[in-house]
Amino acid sequence: MGRAPCCDKASVKKGPWSPEEDAKLKAYIEENGTGGNWIALPQKAGLNRCGKSCRLRWLNYLRPDIKHGGYTEQEDHIICSLYSSIGSRWSIIASKLPGRTDNDVKNYWNTKLKKKAMGAVQPPRGAGAGARAFSAAPATPPDTVQSQCTSSAQAPALSPASSSVTSSSGDACFATTMYPQPTTSPQQYIRFDAPAAASQTELPPVPPTATVTPDGCNWASTEAGAVSLDDVFLGELTAGEQLFPYADLFSSFTGLPESKANLELSACYFPNMAEMWAASDHAHAKPQGLCNTLT
DNA sequence: AATTTGGACAACCGCCGCATT
DNA sequence: GAATGCGGCGGTTGTCCAAAT
Structure with missing residues (x-):
């Protein structure tokens, strides 16, 4: 036709x-x-x-107000974090970076940040907010990461794939390097690491009081004291704001209202959406924000 | 000085989703 | 419900330029 x-x-x-x-x-x-x-x-x-x-x-x-180059460590951090969580959804990622375009963010990732992330397996440089995140004591040595990735379906390690799902499978491997996960369920969680936790080389396990929403998002109860607010780097993301600025984005993923996302997201282990979706229970229920090209 | 190599960025291509007819 | 048109998106390619050889 x-x-x-x-x-x-x-x-x-x-x-x-x-x-x-x-x-x-x-x-x-x-x-x-x-x-x-x-x-x-x-x-x-x-x-x-x-x-x-x-x-x-x-x-x-x-377009007015476009920024070119000069990415800050904080922007690096945001890009890496969102990429590890949602994959190559550049338009979404760029929408969270004022003045940045999807094409710009994509180019920046492909030419610089991806290598930086790869280098994060062995800490590339000294102190600094972003450096802390990248060097936050990855629990997995490079060769192990490689084997993890190649053993995960057919997704090549850290290389962009043709779909969000397979790509996110690779991203999950990327995320396990960038953001070590709780040991109890290594395939399901993307952990947003904290700069303040740079000295915490050991991550807390998913607390027993964690709850699972129908969406599959695991919420750790801060009241139980299992995961403190300092355990996530949202403080850096928010740049001093009280509320998590991406509540709208993540509320769309989790199905939670924004207000709830704002209140509780600071203690949330983000689920790997692709893994969730790939699970048979979710095969016909695409989470919002994921494309439906399942290859 | 000439050539090669690699990085950075701009732009294109093709597909997809949605709205309209 | 099917066909069509358009905007939007992500992947890829092309081009320029500086550094390295």
Whole structure:
């Protein structure tokens, strides 16, 4: 059947944008907006470009308040943490980093952070908030990690896979390196580590009082004192805020209302969503936020 | 000085989900 | 319910440039 292409690829210009094209596009959008129709926009703006190309150029480069480069340790930490939890959902990850685009975050991960994460198996550098997380005493030596990953289904170790699920299986291995997990159920939990816990080389086991929601998320009771607020690095993520800023994101994963996520997320071991989904009980109940390409 | 190599970033491609017809 | 159109997303490729040889 197929679909008609969005534009005549033979006649539209491709490749790098010239300053003149940038100026045209920027001027047009600033004056008229996108009009909700990117396909028609190039013609209106006097550009010989594909609508998709215009959209990408605007979103990734010309849009106001875009930040390029200069990632902070905190941003590194957020990216790594979210990647370990939700995989390569760059748009979601970027949405949590003001001024960053999905393409930028993706490039940054592929060119820098991934290697940094790999290097985290052997601590790459000295003190610092991010360094603490990366060097937080991984319980698993590199060769062991490799064997874990290769033994997990067919997912290659740390390499991007073709789907969120298989990718997340690899991510789980990544996460076991980046964020050592409670020993009682090594396949199910992604632990958000704490900078304050840098001196805590041993992780607390999942406390006996932990509860499991119908969603499969395990909640450790702070009232029981089993896991303190210091056991997670949310303090760093929130940069001093009282509430966890990603409650909306994680409430969508867990099914919990945002208010509950805000209150309780600080003591939550995030479940590996892909593992959960892969389990037969969840095979037909896709968690929100996971794509349904199951390969 | 010339060539090779690798990193960083921009841009493209193809697929998917959703809304509309 | 099927077909179509569009926006959005993630993976991949292309290009430029600096460092290394």
